[in-house]
Amino acid sequence: MTRRFATRITRRSALGAGLFVGTSLLIKACGTTSSSTAGSSGGGEILATTFGGAWEEGHRTYLAEEFGQAAGIEVTIVSEPGLEAVSKVIAAQPNPPYDVILIPEGPMFMAEEEGVLAAFPQDMSENYGEIQPQYYNEGLAPMVASQVLGIAYNPERISTPPTSLSDFWNPEYEGRVGIPALESGLGTTFFVELARLEGGDENDVEAAFQRIKQLLPNIGAIAPNPSSLATLLQQGEIDMAPHWFDYISGIKAKGATVDWVAPTDKVASSSSSLQIVKNAQADLETAVSYVDRALSLEVQTAMSKPPYNFLPTHAEAPLPEELAAKLGSSADLKDRLFIPNWQIINQNRAEWIERFDREVQA
Template sequence: MIMNRRSLMTTALTLGAMKAFPGLSFAQARPLVFATFTGSWEEAHKAVLVPAFRKANADAAIVLDPMLSVDQIAKVNAAKANPPIDVMLHDPGPALVAIGQDLVEPYPVEKSVYYKDLISEAQEQTGPAPFFQVVGLTYNPEAIKTPPTSWADLWKPEFKGRVGITNLNSTLGTGWLVEIAKMRGGSEANVDPAFKALEELKPNLAAVAANPGALATLFQQGQIDISPGNFNAIQILKARGVPVEFVAPKEGAIAFKTTIHIVKNSPNRELAFKLIEAALTAEVQTTLMKPPYLIVPTNSKVAMSGEIARVLAKDTAELKQKFVFQDWKKINEQRSAWIERFNREIKI
């Protein structure tokens, strides 16, 4: 078995705990494992959420294991009785799958201090939403002097070999595919027009990234000049001087909440709960809302400000009014088939 650095760290921490407390099993002794997302999410959680959690919990051991939601679900499904993850992070589609497959514990709302502070849309009893995500167009302003205004701009001949997208394993990829289907006369139930559009896009495609973090990095590497992208995924790059900007297309940017869940049968239920509590606090969400992270908050005590208020929305009411919220229950009915079709048909 190949072990990466994160696996080795988890094992070392576990063995240390077992040595100190001989009565503990391996599962009981291992540190809290939080499956965050890749890229800017991992950086933000490592810099802000993890220190806040450890400060409030006697410096408790925690390991971040970044991966896509589909991989989180696969890992937990492979070891339901002794899951290798304690806390999962999911966008709407994967959250419905994880809940439907009975992989998550109900959130203990009755003992939560901060659940009541969340906006109503974020109060999910299967796992609250600590933030929103917004997907629009990201582009290099040094290469593209006139900002794009529509999803359709990705097909412009001047962008030949300069467009990036993600595969459909990510919510970004699937959500964008649905919007292209709508633009071409389709819907959440019919994305055939989008696959036809993807064939037409091939001359412009420079890369199909594995996840949103990898897609954002392609701007830094100079491999692409325009793509569908997450608002916050590019912010750390901007802070480092990478020329990249975000714009909402005229068809409407995509918005969705991301929920955080205690994994069923976790040996670290209490610590998992405390990590989520930390993610819901006004202090953590206020910090994450500021540069270089710019993550959209859900705590009602946190007023949207700065770049988020300027570019996205002044408050949650405006966010709900301006952006597109998709029907992920309908999308999930065919998503697996779409992923297989995409992987088969869209190659560079």
């Protein structure tokens, strides 16, 4: 990652920005002190990021609040997209604004290349050994949850549910399909999955570009992010789109006229991890304990249930019931998951975005 920001970002300004937009949560446990560091014996503080929506709600309830009460520390959560959190940490080193950041694979590998993430001490983690092998990151903390890509659609306007991503090209869906832009993780995951279905991979995406250009007559909207794409679906401006299971199941539970199906082939996934920032002000034991709680069976089981419905990474945590019904057993899921290689993607993504904007979105 080569882009640098001239503005100096401090812990106070980062927290203040989060409070200004109403997306941060300050949780004070009994006996909290104002010390800038803390151990598991009590006192101190930790400042961590999460994503908005279900992520923030779940982390607030099952991670930050209970961890803060048990450790006797002050936990502050700021809602921050992964790439923005990484950019702020890079800009502010050696005095990062956060102690722990929640980031997807792409930003995680960028941050690792920039040298702003601390190595994760496995021997200090009670739950490290309980994580499924595909979710480990060499030298870093493992993934805490995963999302799976499928097809979101309006069941009132599409009577026969789609079964494959290739259904987007059906002539009857002219002007009714929405897709995400490549700037979003959802968009890039969909793009790489499309390349795989066309016989390519992360190093060979030409067929994916050609296929998307063939889809243009059916595209009714290109959304910048998952939230915007879901809004278009709810408003009836599009009738189907690639989307994450957890997001669609969450808004469906709140009354949205949407449903989600898994492709009959493999399902592409995207995972996120909580990583400790190098030069964090919270002491290492506190930061590791916070991440370790996110890896625990208790938290991951809670986050796999409605309204969150995240795919857990802990080997003993259950699949979300609705997802299990759509996909089958966890053993079947392991065989069906397609995990994109984000280290390769990061090398090519800027070029893909520029070309997508020029040839598809223009």
